[in-house]
Amino acid sequence: MNYNNVKFMAAYGTSKQLPPSRRAEVSFAGRSNVGKSSLLNKLFNRKKLAKVSSKPGKTSTINFFEADSADFVDLPGYGYAQVSKSEKARWAEMIEGYFNQDRDFALVVSLIDIRHPATALDVQMVGFLQTTGLPFIIVQTKADKLSKSQVSRSTAALRKQLELGPEVPVVAVSSEKGTGIDVLKRLIDSYIEP
Numbered sequence: 001m002n003y004n005n006v007k008f009m010a011a012y013g014t015s016k017q018l019p020p021s022r023r024a025e026v027s028f029a030g031r032s033n034v035g036k037s038s039l040l041n042k043l044f045n046r047k048k049l050a051k052v053s054s055k056p057g058k059t060s061t062i063n064f065f066e067a068d069s070a071d072f073v074d075l076p077g078y079g080y081a082q083v084s085k086s087e088k089a090r091w092a093e094m095i096e097g098y099f100n101q102d103r104d105f106a107l108v109v110s111l112i113d114i115r116h117p118a119t120a121l122d123v124q125m126v127g128f129l130q131t132t133g134l135p136f137i138i139v140q141t142k143a144d145k146l147s148k149s150q151v152s153r154s155t156a157a158l159r160k161q162l163e164l165g166p167e168v169p170v171v172a173v174s175s176e177k178g179t180g181i182d183v184l185k186r187l188i189d190s191y192i193e194p
């Protein structure tokens with residue numbers, strides 16, 4: 001796919017507002033602050049495509065981006081404690097509502113911080129992907145924060161923790177340094193191109 005071509009389409013505040021899929025969707029899920037929006041920006045080499053913040057809870061709507069051969073979906077993060085109960089409920093509704101729809105899910109990119117084991121909600125997310133059989137890969141974010149040997153150890157530990165079979169790809173990336181981005185692009189391509 002040509003990653004030089006992308007545009008923001010729309011933002012939705014509840015899953016009920018979502019129009020049906022127009023075509024294959026590549027969606028980004030993970031806890032607040034894990035680096036979903038940063039990774040989208042890096043993939044498309046556009047600094048301000050998706051809004052990024054050092055404070056968790058930045059993306060508070062489901063954001064759609066139109067790329068060459070798929071739509072990319074930036075989801076709000078889960079697990080952010082510092083918001084009201086009603087906001088939390090709205091976010092959960094967006095994420096669960098999105099995944100419970102009958103959509104053209106080409107690939108779910110499940111992001112997990114490389115510095116830490118998967119959180120309880122990460123485990124729940126990956127468990128959901130495994131039981132539903134949705135196509136998914138795992139991306140470990142912020143690889144620039146660890147040494148090469150720590151990266152390999154973290155990947156092995158995550159595979160073990162989540163009991164991932166060899167068929168599930170795990171890629172370590174850095175949106176800051178660009179590490180792993182080309183590998184990730186090729187991997188995404190393999191799910192959206194016939």
Ligand SMILES: Nc1nc2c(ncn2[C@@H]2O[C@H](COP(=O)(O)OP(=O)(O)OP(=O)(O)O)[C@@H](O)[C@H]2O)c(=O)[nH]1
Nearest residue numbers: 033034035036037038053054057058059077175176
């Ligand atoms: N060092 C480092 N920092 C990163 C990387 N990717 C993202 N960050 C930082 O992590 C913070 C959160 O990034 P976002 O992309 O906004 O995270 P998000 O997952 O979209 O967060 P929400 O929208 O709140 O769910 C920002 O301060 C980013 O600069 C990375 O690869 N390396």
Ligand SMILES: [Mg+2]
Nearest residue numbers: 036037058059
């Ligand atoms: Mg975001």
